[in-house]
Amino acid sequence: MPPIKTGNITKKENDLFDIEDHVKYEDLIEDKLPDHLIFPEQLNTYLRDRIRDLTAENGCLRRALEEVEEKLQNLRKLSAQDIPVTVGRASETAAAKIIELSKKCREQTAEIEVLKTKCKSLEARVANKEAELEHEKMKKKGMSQRTTSALNESISFEDQLRDREEQMKQLNEKLQQVNAKLYESKNTCTSLKQELNKAQKLLCSEVGENVTVTGLINYPGGWRGRAEQVQQLQQKLTELQCKLSEYEGTSKGSTVSIEQRNLANLRNMEKERRQQIENSAKELRQAEVALETSKRKQDAARARIKVLENELNTAKRSIILLNEKRNHDDQLIEALNNQLKAIEGRFQDRESLLQKQYDKSEQECVRLTTEIKTVQLTVEQLQQRLQEREVEIDSLKGSTGCTNKKWSPKQNQNIYESPLSTSRNLKDPNEYVTLSIAAEAERERLLELVIILNRRLDNERAETDHLSETLRQERNKCAKLETKVQKFEMERVGMSKVNTGYKIRSSKIAKASSNENQSNEEMRFKLELLQEECLALKARLATIQQDKAADLITYKQMLDQARKTFQDAYREKPSTSGCHSTMTI
Structure with a gap:
């Protein structure tokens, strides 16, 4: 028994039912709107025409589906009638016919399902078009509602502006407070800088100009100051000199006494020099302070003079x-x-x-x-x-009435x-x-x-x-x-x-x-x-x-x-x- 070709059967059935089986995924997708449609009225007319065409196509498809279903029913009836006639034939032919009929049935059911899917897609497109129409109508209604919403938005915008103004006021107050704190910190910083400069000057006068604070911190030994170091060295020197004098003897006692006197004189001179240096440093500090105060007073006096000059000029102008x-x-x-x-x-x-x-x-x-x-x-x-x-x-x-009625001219x-x-x-x-x-x-x-x-x-x-x-x-x-x-x-x-x-x-x-x-x-x-x-x-x-x-x-x-x-x-x-x-x- 040769194999049955399904493609030929489907072609024959398509020829029988006059249905084109070229349904693709692109046909199920909505058509794109043409580019020349700009105004909403043109779009509405286009969508209405498209809905009309789709409804007509849907009706035609439904009719075709009904016709196909009727043909199917007729074929089933015919097959039911042919079965008792062909009972006495060979089993092979009966089986082949049954197989063919079942295949036809399957193919027709598949075609029916395809047509149903087409119909559903078309109905979905119609629904989409109707939804678009309703959306357009809602847009037109929304245009009228937008004006009211714009008014509400303007009112809400005014409320927001008021809230923002209040926030701005609060922020300005906070900013003023922060500025006041900043100015206070700046003043403290300047005062601390001045104190630090003074301390550094004192360090330089005591230790030396090339000595830094970091170097002194890194120095391993204990630091006591320049004068103490000098005193320690002098004490060591005296001790060593005493030892030398003990070793040398009495012959050198006079020289030791002279040296001791010289050392005492040197100590006195150094003490006087230190006192003079300290006094001069104090005087210098006082002079610097007085100079700074005098500079401030001078600046204040200059500012006051400028203010008074301006006031004098304004007074002269006002007098004129x-x-x-x-x-x-x-x-x-x-x-x-x-x-x-x-x-x-x-x-x-x-x-x-x-x-x-x-x-x-x-x-x-x-x-x-x-x-x-x-x-x-x-x-x-x-x-x-x-x-x-x-x-x-x-x-x-x-x-005249009492006299004669006829007057003669002579009498007159x-x-x-x-x-x-x-x-x-x-x-x-x-x-x-x-x-x-x-x-x-x-x-x-x-x-x-x-x-x-x-x-x-x-x-x-x-x-x-x-x-x-x-x-x-x-x-x-x-x-x-x-x-x-x-x-x-x-x-x-x-x-x-x-x-x-x-x-x-x-x-x-x-x-x-x-x-x-x-x-x-x-x-x-x-x-x-x-x-x-x-x-x-x-x-x-x-x-x-x-x-x-x-x-x-x-x-x-x-x-x-x-x-x-x-x-x-x-x-x-x-x-x-x-x-x-x-x-x-």
């Missing part, structure tokens, strides 16, 4: 500044006094002008009130005359021509009408004049109120300036108490300059006053001219209108021969 300020204040006070005088002169002139204007306005008011009264009297007279004329007209109308002429029967009360009614019209026109014109005069009165009153207000303001300013001048004078008095000597010297120059400035200021203020007066008079003259011109125009208009009304009335009047009345305008 105070003198300049005093001169400036004096000039200011003089200028303010001049200004006050000029302002007082202006105020006096202004008050006189205002008083004159007020008197003029009162006179004009009196004149206008008298004119108004006269006009009112004339108006009342004219009204009375009108009433009388109206009464006469009514009486004439009543008399006779009535108007007879001078004995007619009196002032029986004149032509048209004449009364014209007179009433003219009187009414005059009354209206007079009322207009009264309105104009009242308007002028109101304007004058407003001007007087404005001038009184300005006068009050100027008085307030004057009072403020006077208080300022008093303050300046008080300051000047205080400065004069401080700097009397300097003021005596600079008073002459200040007086000369102040006189010149005062004369210049007075001339300037006088010129300004004259200019203001000229401008005020010009303005007043212009207003008076305008008022007079307006009055003249109104009077002319009134006269023209009155003439026109009388002329029109006479023109409309019927020409009658018996009318002998005349009117004068």
